[in-house]
Amino acid sequence: MELGNVIKDKRNELQLTQEQLATKLHVSRQTISKWENNETYPNLDILISISEILNLSTDELLKGENNNVVEKISLDVKGKKKYKKMVTLFYTAIAITMIFLGIFSIGHHYQVEKIDYFNPFLKTQTSYAILPVTNKPLPKKDIYIQTDAYGNGFWQYVQAGIIDKDEHWAMVQHKGSYVYSLKLIEKKYWGYPRGKYETLDYLPYDKKGPEPRTSSWNPFH
Structure with missing residues (x-):
């Protein structure tokens, strides 16, 4: 017997309405209806609560002819694990990207030549x-x-x-x-246009001057 039929038969046996069972399980009446019509199935946590409220063992709920809920739950768990793995990989990729961008940004700002050399954005x-x-x-x-x-x-x-x-x-x-x-x-x-009074004479670096030995924080240019 399929899970939905097991739940429905036992609910009727205990003279519980769908509304009453839904209240005990903290779900909607529509959810109970979908379970009993085998349109959806409860997750593992809810199955334990159903087992306690309807005085059924989990074996009685899950075993039986044409009862493929175990397979469905297994697929659901695998799907969730796959989703979590994809999310983890996604955030790992973002973290690695941010680390590299941070390295390129700091290297560019402080003029670390080797970092600029390997920066693919420059x-x-x-x-x-x-x-x-x-x-x-x-x-x-x-x-x-x-x-x-x-x-x-x-x-x-x-x-x-x-x-x-x-x-x-x-x-x-x-x-x-x-x-x-x-x-x-x-x-x-000289490759740039010059003003009338620009002599293009060499000026040594002045440590106390307004121009620091740093570049932009932007690692892209």
Whole structure:
């Protein structure tokens, strides 16, 4: 006998209405009706309560000919486990993504070259810089790399060879703060429009100045 028929027969035997049984189980009368018509089935917790109220063992409720409720409950449990696993994987993926975005953001802001190098969101671009004139190879030195015509950019350590007074400007290929290459050029090849009084002279980094050695927190540009 199917579960719904077992519940209905025992309810009638105890002279309980659907409404009375529903009240005892804290469910709606419509729910009882659906169970008894085998349209839906109760979960495991409710089955235990039904067993106690109707004075039926769980074996009597679950066993019987054409009673496939055990299989349905098993499928339901498996479905819930699968859903929980998918939710866990989803939130794990979000957490990992947020961690990487945080690393890329911090690395970009504090100009950690290796992090910018591995940041997949940053594009390789060509910018321009003014270098000091020197008759010997330039060791690592703070250079302002200008990234647009409005003077925006960042300070970065740059290493170069001998720099002539006629070629102490440079094209810089970089990805964020990671510098791939630097090419010395003449002043006339400076890549941005210049104002009337812009001399494009080298200015050393001033630790007390208003421009800190940091970039944007945005890891995407």
